Amino acid sequence: MGSHEIRFSLPAIEIAGKVWGKPGELPVIGLHGWLDNAATFDRIGPQLNNVHLVALDLPGHGLSGHLPAGGYSLWQQAATVLQVADELGWKRFALLGHSMGGIISCILSGSLPDRVIGAAMIDGILPVTGEARDAPAQMARFFKASQALAHKRKPIYDSLDKAVTARVLGGASRISRDAAACLAERGLMPEQGGWTWRTDPQLMLPSPMRLTAEHAVAFAEAITTPTCLVLASEGVMARRELLLERIDSFEHIQTHRLEGGHHLHLEEAAPAVATIIDTFFRSLT
Numbered sequence: 001m002g003s004h005e006i007r008f009s010l011p012a013i014e015i016a017g018k019v020w021g022k023p024g025e026l027p028v029i030g031l032h033g034w035l036d037n038a039a040t041f042d043r044i045g046p047q048l049n050n051v052h053l054v055a056l057d058l059p060g061h062g063l064s065g066h067l068p069a070g071g072y073s074l075w076q077q078a079a080t081v082l083q084v085a086d087e088l089g090w091k092r093f094a095l096l097g098h099s100m101g102g103i104i105s106c107i108l109s110g111s112l113p114d115r116v117i118g119a120a121m122i123d124g125i126l127p128v129t130g131e132a133r134d135a136p137a138q139m140a141r142f143f144k145a146s147q148a149l150a151h152k153r154k155p156i157y158d159s160l161d162k163a164v165t166a167r168v169l170g171g172a173s174r175i176s177r178d179a180a181a182c183l184a185e186r187g188l189m190p191e192q193g194g195w196t197w198r199t200d201p202q203l204m205l206p207s208p209m210r211l212t213a214e215h216a217v218a219f220a221e222a223i224t225t226p227t228c229l230v231l232a233s234e235g236v237m238a239r240r241e242l243l244l245e246r247i248d249s250f251e252h253i254q255t256h257r258l259e260g261g262h263h264l265h266l267e268e269a270a271p272a273v274a275t276i277i278d279t280f281f282r283s284l285t
Helices: 074-088 100-111 132-149 160-170 177-187 213-221 241-248 270-283
Strands: 004-009 014-020 026-031 051-056 093-098 116-122 188-191 194-197 227-234 253-261
Touching: 004 074, 014 074, 026 074, 026 100, 051 074, 074 093, 074 100, 093 100, 100 116, 100 213, 116 270, 160 177, 160 194, 177 188, 227 241, 227 270, 241 253, 253 270
Parallel strands: 026 051, 026 093, 093 116, 116 227, 227 253
Antiparallel strands: 004 014, 014 051, 188 194
């Protein structure tokens, strides 16, 4: 099953995306991880049956536009998802999120059960949290990094191959070369005779504000719609033991554990991930 491109002209930003399936099937909005793009679903999108998947390049990522200063909070990204759903005429829809996209899916599921049919999340559900007492210092880090950003320049690579290598070696989590190349194809643009990333440099700034653990868990506990979570044995969530213990206590969330890294849905485990998510989405119809 092939894909095609789609564009949404929202009031404040142009949003790009990829589409698998056709109208009339289960409406699903796909949400990628931090610094990735809609190509993150290139391996599992074609394997989902009777699903109309619209995978977005979230603001600041891929082929989508950039937001003004301070615009990349999780709730701002979630609000963009709702705007896209409204543009599509989808009163209710399911979600498919990887990493940051899974966190956004959790926020929307916990907040708006009247809009979300169900959500499948891949190695992401709750954000990195902070203590309330640390908020002034966290905000200070954001302000200082924002001021320094004006003096920084994006790296320029003289070949696509070198850009892919940089993605493999410099990512926040392990990623295979094939997976990095898939994301880089959509994430790079020509610049001064070479290649640089399309992503908004603001995405690299520290978060100005972090939810407390109580805030974050409240969203997961508020979910009443069907929810599926795929965890990677070597993913970013595997390092957060206390979080995993908390997730195990969420009886309303189906949890599946697979061997693989954070981008397991783009690597060898992709067929297994696709089977789990396809089965889950079938249960929603």
